[in-house]
Amino acid sequence: MPKIVNHSERREEVVEATRRVILREGIEAATTRAIAREAGYSNGVLTHYFADKDDIMLSALHLSHRHIVERLRGKLAGLTGLAALRELLLDNLPLDDERAEESGLEIGFWSRSMTSPALHQAQRAEAEELRYLVRSLLGTAAEAGEIATGEDLDDVTERLLALVDGLSVHHLLYPDRLGAGRLERLLGAELDRLQSSSS
Amino acid sequence: MPKIVNHSERREEVVEATRRVILREGIEAATTRAIAREAGYSNGVLTHYFADKDDIMLSALHLSHRHIVERLRGKLAGLTGLAALRELLLDNLPLDDERAEESGLEIGFWSRSMTSPALHQAQRAEAEELRYLVRSLLGTAAEAGEIATGEDLDDVTERLLALVDGLSVHHLLYPDRLGAGRLERLLGAELDRLQSSSS
Amino acid sequence: MPKIVNHSERREEVVEATRRVILREGIEAATTRAIAREAGYSNGVLTHYFADKDDIMLSALHLSHRHIVERLRGKLAGLTGLAALRELLLDNLPLDDERAEESGLEIGFWSRSMTSPALHQAQRAEAEELRYLVRSLLGTAAEAGEIATGEDLDDVTERLLALVDGLSVHHLLYPDRLGAGRLERLLGAELDRLQSSSS
Amino acid sequence: MPKIVNHSERREEVVEATRRVILREGIEAATTRAIAREAGYSNGVLTHYFADKDDIMLSALHLSHRHIVERLRGKLAGLTGLAALRELLLDNLPLDDERAEESGLEIGFWSRSMTSPALHQAQRAEAEELRYLVRSLLGTAAEAGEIATGEDLDDVTERLLALVDGLSVHHLLYPDRLGAGRLERLLGAELDRLQSSSS
DNA sequence: AATGAATGAGATTTCATTCAT
């Protein structure tokens, strides 16, 4: 009698372990062995739930995004327009250890995505969701008269998203130059500019 | 007399090959074997010109930066202040294939730098040069009254650099969303804002 | 259920193979490949049971010593003092093929120990056990009045141990000059001198 | 016009370099590159003067023995019999850095000799010379009445030579246990026993 | 379903040797 196992639960368990390993030791240290050990299973178990390592890594990326979305859900509750946007973008900055690790994971996937179509595809899809959310909040904010109307909102969206990722990378690479406090202040100022330029 | 080989030329040859491999197949595919094959030599030849693989990779990063600097030198000739800054930042965007490859290489090194102290150190040193140059041009522009005086110029520097890297990543990852033309326009607008906000 | 393998048994299997390779082809020929082949496994299997090559080599040295101790245990049963000492030292001479191989292995490790701290440490620890045993037996023999009292027993210990190793090397290098029979006779005479010098 | 070079001089130069490398860094560090560098020549030059690396190593062993003989020649001048023997054997102990290195070199060759017929052959020939010399001095000492006549002098020869090598190894492996002073004292006592046992 | 033993390819690095100049 084979033991009945909830496939998706077990997958999730392994993917969580993968995420933890990547966050803790970097994407290169995430070997199948390290993942299996972290998950508390043997090496061989991975075979049953994943096609191959790419499958695992892709799922780990997806999970990381879901984590971020979960955290955001709480923070955005009750907020709309510019206030929500501010919360959203600040949450995407590596302002504490947890988010620094998340950014590190994301950056690790960037380079991999450029040579792996599957990863690229996944990354693109999930990035689009974020873009759409930012764009929507900007639209709401504009309608509410919270921000200036001179600029194209799609352009603003791209600028803000690029700024968040650029600042994140620079914080991780050059922490002396760009500490967490300054990071926050720089992004805040950019958001302030959205308002001030309307006045 | 033996075949005399210019050491630095041969090093460059190998480093160029490394760069090509990274650009074409990604930084993970840049094994010593692949590099040697790409350079048209046997594996063992690397020994003559490099201490170890780190030496090769570091040199590849350095070479890429040198390429950029060389190209810039020509473009900046005769320019100062805001005009020079505009040229400099635009040149850092992946607006054509060559620069797209350069950006891809750079991004590949970001994640590696986070776990390799030697790479991190090199990256930091060279990034500081760029930062200093941008800051200087901003200072000159300010003195010449080309830009508004309200903002802290160090902050502006960081914002511009983050924007350039963020836009570069997004262009490479999401080319449909963020084509070369739009990239250029977005950065141009940001520079225009430096002026307009003074009016 | 997976194939269950007794870890220490498999380690022993590999270490025995290592020992055979060293005995047959010399310590320099004991590459990980040669060891794996001799053990009848693939290269990669060594990973499961050993941290690295040093671990294997050290275990091989340790195993050899354990072999010797096992054999001695039987021979020394019921013996004390000078008789036990005689048995002990004779057993350490390469008087048959088995012990010749053991001596050869030991000699191979001597030179390695001089440049490998880990090996050196292991060798020193195990040599000290032997020294202590010899010294103890000498003490017992002296108390029993079996040997002369004129000499410092620590010095005698060192002389006997040096003689055993020196004779062993010379037998292996110059078998024509120093056959097994003569080896035995020479060491026996040395032990006899311990007694006769008391008369 | 080819430059005229004294072949044996150039060989000697390289072999001296080899010896220096082995003495300084151990026999395993004596790579052809290291040897060539030490000799002040390029790698390729070795080809002209030696058949292969074995040829070099063998010559280095031979040279080391010649060095020892040279040093002895001076020390033995004017001495005969037991006094000469004492000088000879003491000179063979690793009582200072130079001789410790020489002993290290010798020990490194022991294990190699066991799997290399050519090395073995060379070692045997040169060991025989030493044995013959010791035996001769013992004979002279006996004729002069300097030592007891009870023992077979061939046996004494082997015992003394084994003791010297055994003590040398133990000094190098266990210097804490067997310092230079004690080494000298132990061998001296053994020589004294040759006399005292006659009384 | 789960184990973990085993595989074998491949990565980096080292080295004796060859050879065109």
Place this chain on the structure above:
DNA sequence: CATGAATGAAATCTCATTCAT
């Protein structure tokens, strides 16, 4: 003669993957 560039085999170690149990 001498150089040193170049080779290619081999050594150690790592890792994703397979598979018998």
